[in-house]
Amino acid sequence: MSLSLKWSIQRITTKFEFKIARSAESYYDVVILELSDGEFTGLGEAAPSKRYEKGPEAILKMLSAKNNQILKISIDDAESRQEQLENMFPQSYSLQAALDTAFWDLYGQRQGTPLWKIFGATQELVTSSYTIGISDLSIIPEKIKEAAPYPILKIKLGTDYDHDIMRAIRAETDKVLRVDVNEGWKTVDQAKRGTEWLAEENVEFLEQPMPSNQLDDIAELREFSPLPLVADENSVRPEDLPGLVGAYDGINIKLMKCGGLTNAQRMVELSLKHNFDIMMGCMVETSIGISAMSQLGSFARWLDLDGNVLLAEDPFSGVGNEAGEIILLDKPGLGVEKR
Ligand SMILES: [Mg+2]
The missing domain is CATH 3.30.390.10 (Enolase-like, N-terminal domain)
Incomplete structure (x- = not known):
């Protein structure tokens, strides 16, 4: 055919x-x-x-x-x-x-057959985080309220008012937080101070603190940092991983960066070889992309697969997300349908 x-x-x-x-x-x-x-x-x-x-x-x-x-x-x-x-x-x-x-x-x-079975993965996934984007301080209470069902939050920083954001969030919640700077800190001194005060705020890890072209600075930061560092903009393709040894503790795999499930599997293998903790993340995506990445989700220590739940309306249905628990279906392929 x-x-x-x-x-x-x-x-x-x-x-x-x-x-x-x-x-x-x-x-x-x-x-x-x-x-x-x-x-x-x-x-x-x-x-x-x-x-x-x-x-x-x-x-x-x-x-x-x-x-x-x-x-x-x-x-x-x-x-x-x-x-x-x-x-x-x-x-x-x-x-x-x-x-x-x-x-x-x-x-x-x-x-x-479901893809997770074909990939040798399981339906046992860790709880996914829910992302809190950057906003005016006045909106933070509303956002934390909206995120009430989710036990783990991922906070976007990299502004000139990062302290104020964290203070506003901590005034609302004592949940476990993860922080993603998206390359927003430009000097080692700024980043060192950042890791110090974030470590006092019950932050689990820090994602891409500095620009991806400042890898030497990031390696210097890692020597100092009390928090594990996770690469995102630095860990695009499988071939990027060997070069990140010494600069990062973990890497974030995303389908939209790495080119799909075939390369994502390679990144999982390379992470095991180079001793990186595996995070799996996403862009803002529908349930097609999120369901696809979830098929490999059981290989990850940390999941950040919330792109579909950030949407006002998702045109597709696939994996479930109940308070951050990703429910992988026992349906052939991705198990995704149009709504
Ligand atoms: Mg990121």
Whole structure:
């Protein structure tokens, strides 16, 4: 049976404006893929990050240009597929991820098996965090209230009023907090002071404190830091990992950076080899992307898979999220359906 591929742009709106150190958005345009063999349809999602690549319009152009080549890709050979996707779309990691995911979903459905089983993972996942983006101090109480069901919060910092943000949050809650600076601290001194005062605030770890091109500074910070450091903007692709030894304690794997589930599995293997703690995260995504990453979730020490629950409305349903507990279904492939 020959394959066919459909694509469309879907606008997804967040409950709150989603602000981090370098950007603020209240909606995102993602590209949804439907890969059909006539009997089953595999779903994929590209949520392109401006930090790494161009937007959805550029992705549609790439899809139109390469549609015929895409349809010749083997459904059963993930290794060669990844290589072909990297050659076809070297500038778009999220498109690689969307296609890889759609092929995996189709493969799993044809096998009648959930992907987590195919990947040798389990349904036992740690509790995911819920993200609190940067906002005016006056809105923080409302946001902490909104996050009431979630026991672990991930706080976005990297502003010139980080102390005020943390004080405002700690006035509302004594939950375990994780902090993501998104490259927002520019000097080692600033970062050292940051790790010191965060360690006094019951913070579990610190994600990407400084710009990814300041790796020597980050290694110096790690010698000093009382908190574990986790790479995100520094840990994009599998080949990045060997270079992070000594600078980081853990790495954050995201499908939209690494190019899909095939490369994510490689990053898991490399993390075990280099002794990195594994975190799995996401962009603001629908339940397609979140359900895909969750298939490997049992390999992670820390999960930050809340992209779909930050949405005002999710056009898809897949894994559940009950107060941060990700519920993996026993359904073939990704187990995702249109709402
Ligand atoms: Mg991050």
